[in-house]
Amino acid sequence: MRPVAADSFDIAAHVRAGDRVIFGQASAEPLTLTRALVARKAEIGPFSVFLGACYSDCFAPENAEGIAISAYGAVGIAAKLAKAGRLDVLPWHYSALNRAYAEGTLKADVVLLQLSVDPRTGRYGLGFSNDYAVLAARHARTVIAEVNPAAPWTHNADLPADIVPDVLVEAACPPLDIPQPPIDETSMAIARHVVGMIPDGATLQFGVGSLPEAVMASLSGHRDLGIHSGSMGDRLVDLVECGAVTNAHKSLDAGRSVAGVLLGTKRLHDFVHDNKDFSLRPAAHTHGQDVLARQRGFIAVNSAIEVDLTGQVNAEVANGRYVGAVGGQVDFVRGANAAEGGRAIIALPATARGGTVSRIVANVTNVTTPRSDVDAIVTEYGVAALRGCTLVERAQRLIAVAAPSFREELSRRLYEQNRGTHG
Structure with a gap:
């Protein structure tokens, strides 16, 4: 035809x-x-x-x-x-x-x-x-x-x-170009904490937005990283060209970057064209729990709108309006948790609206990733490692990475919640 x-x-x-x-x-x-x-x-x-x-x-x-x-x-x-x-x-x-x-x-x-x-x-x-x-x-x-x-x-x-x-x-027109989102100073500060958690040889997944972009932009000094992600943009080209990404140590798809959707410009389009070192795979492979669990050293990097003191993550709703998605966050968090040497990182700025609103909150308005799945929460103030922590320990660690101006209020809310729980 x-x-x-x-x-x-x-x-x-x-x-x-x-x-x-x-x-x-x-x-x-x-x-x-x-x-x-x-x-x-x-x-x-x-x-x-x-x-x-x-x-x-x-x-x-x-x-x-x-x-x-x-x-x-x-x-x-x-x-x-x-x-x-x-x-x-x-x-x-x-x-x-x-x-x-x-x-x-x-x-x-x-x-x-x-x-x-x-x-x-x-x-x-x-x-x-x-x-x-x-x-x-x-x-x-x-x-x-x-x-x-x-x-x-x-x-x-x-x-x-x-x-x-x-x-x-x-076709009557060329494909749509999708430029990289801008990266601000706060995102770069968060990225510095995240890249400290990523060893050479890890296999990485990135969500969409300025925070994952900032992490990718900060990885040029790493070596032998692998890519297994739901989506990927132009920074894949940067990471391959600087020698950070080789896919050499992947336990699956060795030597190949893998993604399911491309979010880039002609630079990315030209790079992946007939490139045997890149595979465009279906969601059963990019997001499949059985696949992710077999990817040793798999590290998932995603973002959030807010996180509460128990570790529950909201990546969907702000001010009563839908602004995000469930997407693949839970798929990748669970896959990273199941992988040998895996880490599931949720990164977010400590505040919103010019510093007037804390993103570390007493209670989230919507739960995307449950607290039982959460591994590490990262803000510009540091890393809250939550694996194996009790509810009180989680809250204390999350308050420590909240913006300083909100820590006293969050501590008060934690005290009130515990007083209500224990009479």
Whole structure:
């Protein structure tokens, strides 16, 4: 089947009123198709869209009027939708989300994919994201694929042979670039504590945002690190080029960096293109507990909105509004805890709103990662190692890494809680 020209493709002939539509995340979003979908929404009639990490403006509140939008979190443009009261969140672990689409428990009527092309054989590949979209394609009524010659050919991410698109469309634009988020001084101060916990030869996972970026930017002096992560951006290139990442000591996928979704610019796209030292793997591999537990020295680095005095982590809700996601945090925390020599690090600034609000709190408003799973909490004031600690010991260690101006109040709250517990 030859791709048809974008200007001759009518998406309204394939999407029906009442349909549920999903598409690839981040740079895997097929912009030719999603832009056409939004442009023709009035002709199609009411339909719904499920978003992942979406960084284009296609589904910004001002463009998506009349489209019902759900997502697994307020990531990228979904944060603006949440603020506008336009987002319905599915609070699932990322591994469970992918498994549900693979099994058909969750379904989409129409799946939009972006495909790359093998430079040697002409086969189609997934390019930027080996995620739930391709799993959902197995159970969808209609699969439409945009073929983008600028998308990288990534290893271990061939389009499965049993997924045959109903229509192929030529890309009318290059893939979406996703620049690195800015890094502030507080993030760098936190990163200095985190990198002190990372030995040479460790295998690393990073969450999304300025804090994980700061940690990666601080690892240039390390050697023989490995990468096994749900997502990865341009700093992968920096770490390989400076010699920090070699993947030499990984117990699985030795010699190869592994990620499931790419969040970068052309620099990353060019680096991973036909690069045998990089694998784009599905969530069953990137987030699978059995896989992570076998990765010796696996260290997960993720961030949070707030942490309470028992160690409970909130990575989803602030001021009553969804601003984050369950995502893969619990998957990676549990995997790191199960791995030989593993560590699960949650990093966050000690304060918010210009220092007026403590992020170490007496009680969180929402629990993403339970206290029973938490290993270490890091702020700019130090590391609170919580493994094996009682509730009182945890609270004391967390107060020690809170901002100094809030420690007295937190100590008072701890005293009141204990007085209530012990009469």
